Every structure is written in C-alpha cells, then in structure tokens.
Amino acid sequence: MKLLTIHIACFLILSLDVYSQQVRQIIGRNVGWKTLSDGNNVRVFGFADNLSQYPDVPGPTLEFTEGDSVIIDFWNISQGAPHTIHLHGLDVNQENDGVPHLSFEVHHMEHGFYRFRAPAAGTYLYHCHVVSSIHVQAGMYGLIVIHPPSGENYSWEGGYEIHRDHRLFMSEIDTVWHNDTVLLHEYDTTSSMHHVKIPIYDPQHFLVNGLGQSQLIDSVIVTGQVDENIYVRLANIGYYKNIVVLPSGLNARIVSSDGRPLSTEIETDSVVVYPGERFGVLCQASEEFESEISVVYSNLNTGVSVATEVVEVDISGFLGIDDSEHQPEVRISPNPADDFVTIDVLDQENDEVLVKLIDPNSRVLDVFQITQKRTRYDVSYLPSGTFFFYFSRGEEKWTLKWVKK
Secondary structure, X not given: OHHHHHHHHHHHHHHHHHOOEEEEEEEEEEEEEEEOOOOOEEEEEEEEOOOOOOOEOOOOOEXXXXXXXXXXXXXXXXXXXXXXXXXEOOOOOHHHOXXXXXXXXXXXXXXXXXXXXXXXXXXXXXXXXXXXXXXXXXXXXXXXXXXXXXXXXXXXXXXXXXXXXEEEEEEEXXXXXXXXXXXXXXXXOOOOOOOOOOOOOOOOEEEXXXXXXHHHOOOEEEEEEOOOOEEEEEEEOOOOEEEEEOOHHHOOEXXXXXXXXXXXXXXXXXXXXXXXXXXXXXXXXOOOEEEEEEEEEEOOOOOOEEEEEEEEEEEEOOOOOOOHHHOOOEEEEOOOEOOEEEXXXXXXXXXXXXXXXXXXXXXXXXXXXXXXXXXXXXXXXXXXXXXXXXXXXXXXXXXXXXXXX
C-alpha cells in the first residue's frame, strides 16, 4: 500500500512538471468604439484583458501550450444580452463549448468558467455564440494559438521549426449592423434561445487584424529573412470568402488546416479561406524582395469579389557567417526586459536608421528613427510576449527578436 502511494505521488509530481494550469481572465464589454479607415467611428462589443481597457477588434489572442489545463474566466460586465465564449475548432466537451442552449450563458456581472485541456497545437478561434451573427459582427471574437510542448518556435510537435510567426485575421464590418437598433437587440431572459431579426449584410469595410485600407500601410507587415521558415497563420471570422494571394517569392505551401497538419502539403500562391477556417502556410524565400499579400473578399451568395486589402511583405538578406561583416552590428539589451531596452547600432555614423516594432500578429506598434549609436527605448507599455524590431537603413534591412517579460 505504501509503495502504491509513493507511485501515485510520483505520478502526480511528474504530471505537474509536464502539464501546467493556465488561468486566463477575459472581460466582455459592449461600450467600445472602433475607428475605421474613412475616419468614422462605430460602436463595437468585444473582449478586453482588464477593466482599464476598452474592447479592441479583434480581441486579445489567447495562447497556451498543448496539454495545458486551461481555465478561462470570462467576466461579463456588459449590460443587455448575455454572452458566451465559443471555442471554435477546439475539441472540448459540450459543457465548455459556449453554445448557450447546450451549456450556459454569462449574464451581466457574472463570471463564466470554461475548462479544457489544450488540444493539438494549431490555430483556433473564439467568439460569442449568443445571437452570434450580430455579436461576432459587433467584434466579440479573437484568435487562439496552441503551441506544441517543444515550444513556440515549432509548428506542432515533430513539425517545422518556425523563425517567424505571422497571423493574418480577416473580417468585415457593415456599419448598419453597428447601430444601437441592431446591437441592443431584445432578448428573452427566460430562455437561452434568442430569435432576432437581422438586416441584410452588406459590409463596407474589410479588415486584416482589425485594420483596413490606409490603416494597413506600415501597420501590418510580414517580415523575414532569406531561407527562414516564415509561418503565416490565416484565419477568417467574417461572413465573406477570402482569397489570399501570396507573392511567388515566398515559395508558400499549406501545411496545416483547422489546427491539424496536412498529410499532403499543397504548394500554392493562393489560399481560399471560408468563414471559420484556419490555415497554416509555411513560406521560405530564396532571395530578398519587397512585395505584398493580397486578400480578396468575395460574397458567398453572388460569388462577386467586392474588395481587396493589401499587406506589405519585406524579405531581407540572410545573415550568415560569410555575410555578417557586411551587416550592421545591432544589439538590444537586456533581452528579455520589462521596462527599458538599450539599442546599440555599433557601426552607426550619421545615417538615420528606421525602426519598426512589430508584435506577433504582424501589427506595427511603433515607428521611430535612430541617429545615434545608442538609444534608450521605453517598453514598459508592452504586454508580455515576443516582439520583433525591424531595422532599415538605405538598402540594408535586418530584424531582431526580443522578449518582453
């Protein structure tokens, strides 16, 4: 009996070492405003990390490791209709799937807890499933990324090493749907089944990572170096079909679909992404170039393509042993850091170096210039995670990976 107890205790200790418990709070709000590319604002619902934040569109990306025991604490502080979190594509039980009439709703000032074991590494979605056609359009959605146990630098366990991880998340906005007459719909407090009339869907704005048209310029960028494995996660939460056209120089191939690796990879420069679908596209450029990724939005009812959004692509030269003496020597310290970093450009004379700070979702968070050999930069406003500093000086371009504590 004593031997059995020891074995059980050892098993529990090993289990704690292998799998960790992740508790993630997310807050539901319906008091946000989003600025569109034409300068107009629309009301949005959405998710935030804390009470001091208004909801952004899309919501925060939730990241876990395969095998983690996850608890999502959803605190709904919005008034009006209840909300849920549906874990789109994840293999979870019915109780935790966020479909209201099959599980539960979260009403004003209530907490709802979703418990699951993080499934296979891949790209997934989450969104509200109460009157989902309206609440998703309102902005209540985000990405879920599950990393393999081997770390975030791999596509899946036993899969490809990843040097760059970019996410392109597509959606649309019909401003009519963002009027209070639509957003603040009636709901039955005695039932989890809600019947609501909705207007015809005719979006005027088309988004990549929540941005469109002029907002995308210098704000979302896919960067990399020659011969790197550049992993582009494509996801569509909109109601239109996307046709994503990648430059031929990326040598793209689809390696995963809906959170699962493909048994047969598909070499292609064009990926069709239907609503709710996700694809993992592995790219490896063989030479330097600047180009763009085009995202075409096509009406599923008519088959007519109605809009195209463009994401910048910038591939710089390979930093190898033979080439290192021709590359500027740049250092960022400390790495990781939590408040300030020092950027040293050791061969800097009087030339201006353009710097872009890019987050894991390929969004440009800041753009500034360096004219000195040493620059102190405040990073205290950033959340914890991995970021990239992209530098350019004349024809020279290079990127450094940096981690915020």
